[in-house]
Amino acid sequence: MGPTLGKVMQNLAALGVSPDQIDSVALTHMHADHAGGMLDGSGAAIFPKADVFLAVEEDRHWYGGEPPTDAVGVSEQVNSYSGKLRAAYAGRWHLIAEEEILPGLRRMALPGHTPGHSGYMVSSGDDQLLIWGDITHVPVVQIAHPEVGMVFDVDVEQARATRKRILDMAATDGLAIGGMHLEFPGFGHVIRNGANYEYVPDLWLPEM
Ligand SMILES: [Zn+2]
Helix, strand or coil, X not given: CCCCCCCHHHHHHHCCCCHHHCCEEECCCCCHHHHCCCECCCCCECCCCXXXXXXXXXXXXXXXXXXXXXXXXXXXXXXXXXXXXXXXXXXXXEEECCCEEECCEEEEECCCCCCCCEEEEEEECCEEEEEXXXXXXXXXXXXXXXXXXXXXXXXXXXXXXXXHXXXXXXHHHCCEEECXXXXXXXXXXXXXXXXEEEEXXXXXXXXX
16 A cells, blocks of 8 residues: 555564564554555464454444445455455454453544544553544644545544544543554644644654
């Protein structure tokens, strides 16, 4: 999916983590840029020991009946690997509600982008980080104008309502945010700007 993706293994190696040390994978949704890096070239599980967590609504959308279709081909892309993915992780594929799946890791339903689109609230002591998946794709536009939807949203209206609700919560609670389509470094905060919001990326201070 382009030169900046497909680097999970490389980045894990840079952290000194091997794939068999990963014991849990929590998916935000099934789109290929979020769930597509979990099989090797032969279709085997990249993470041989990991339990995989997916929202029950997301599982139902992709596996519950006729494969979904859409005008831009994203569903077709997911349909082509979703069966292989579930088979490769058979016995370790867990469907979840809004619940704490691991100590300090709770799923938050953020429906609209996909029916089971999920965020994960990571808590440690007084600190909280919301990993919000695809609440925004073009944050500089969609945080200032939360009404702006995206062609990849399965239900644009519902995604819009979810985005407004989460931006309000993030600004009110001063939450740290992590997202896959946020500007570098992918972490930041949301503040109010009049009736709307503004995104403030965290400072990036590399260790020298
Ligand atoms: Zn997506």
